[in-house]
Amino acid sequence: MKVSNFLFASGLLALSLVALPASAHTVLTSADPAVNSTVDILPSTISLIFAEELVSIGNSNSISVIDESGVELASGKPEVSGAVLTINLMSTGVNGLIKVNYRAVAADGHVITGDYQFTVSPKAIAATEENAPTLFARDGGSENKISIYLIISATLVVGGGLLLFFIWKRQYK
Numbered sequence: 397m398k399v400s401n402f403l404f405a406s407g408l409l410a411l412s413l414v415a416l417p418a419s420a421h422t423v424l425t426s427a428d429p430a431v432n433s434t435v436d437i438l439p440s441t442i443s444l445i446f447a448e449e450l451v452s453i454g455n456s457n458s459i460s461v462i463d464e465s466g467v468e469l470a471s472g473k474p475e476v477s478g479a480v481l482t483i484n485l486m487s488t489g490v491n492g493l494i495k496v497n498y499r500a501v502a503a504d505g506h507v508i509t510g511d512y513q514f515t516v517s518p519k520a521i522a523a524t525e526e527n528a529p530t531l532f533a534r535d536g537g538s539e540n541k542i543s544i545y546l547i548i549s550a551t552l553v554v555g556g557g558l559l560l561f562f563i564w565k566r567q568y569k
Contacts, residue, residue, distance in 0.1 A: 421506035422448035422479075427496070431512040438469070438490050444481045449503045449526040456507075459483040460497040463490045473548050476500075491517040 428443040442461055446449050450457065457476055461469040461483070469490065474483040481500050497511045 400432065414566075421504065422446045422508060423501040424498070424510060424512075427512060429514045432514065434515045434517075436517060438485060438488060438494070440487065441482050441484055442470070442496055444498055444500070446479045446481070446500060446502065446508065449479050450476045450481060451503050451505075452499050453501060454502045455479055456499075458497075458499045462495045462497070463483060464492040464494075470493070 424444055425447050426445045428445075429439060430452075440458055444459065448556065455473075457474050459470055459474045459481060463469055465535050467490075469485050469488065470483045472484050474481050481498065493515055495511060495513050498509065500508045501509060526549055
């Protein structure tokens with residue numbers, strides 16, 4: 397009977413680890429203009445496409461579009477249509493590196509934040525490549541969300557292993 401308890405506990409631990417990846421949240425799947433792309437002129441809108449549908453609750457979704465000099469190019473409020481978040485841009489003759497920051501709320505309530513860059517005008521590429529790393533340095537805060545899942549998984553595995561060890565040790569004392 398004691399071996400069956402050990403096997404049952406091991407099975408529960410294995411089942412909980414298999415279920416962890418199912419708790420993943422939505423991600424940005426594509427953008428228009430695309431990440432790290434070069435466009436000839438500033439488009440009239442920015443569109444972000446996510447893997448799952450978004451919800452619109454008050455001002456929960458936002459898109460900020462900033463040029464190299466720090467000027468905000470987005471105008472109006474972002475619009476949600478299914479899994480697409482869109483905002484209009486002011487029509488200006490801006491050239492250079494453009495940074496897009498976004499915040500969206502998925503249907504499961506999870507908040508997705510991130511940023512990306514694109515360049516306006518092929519002529520601006522040579523001038524901005526030298527300054528790109530210092531202009532918009534990433535803070536690393538939202539760069540890789542998978543690490544938190546790895547930490548949680550490792551904690552569960554180690555904790556579960558210790559729990560099973562102490563249960564087994566207590567039964568065979």
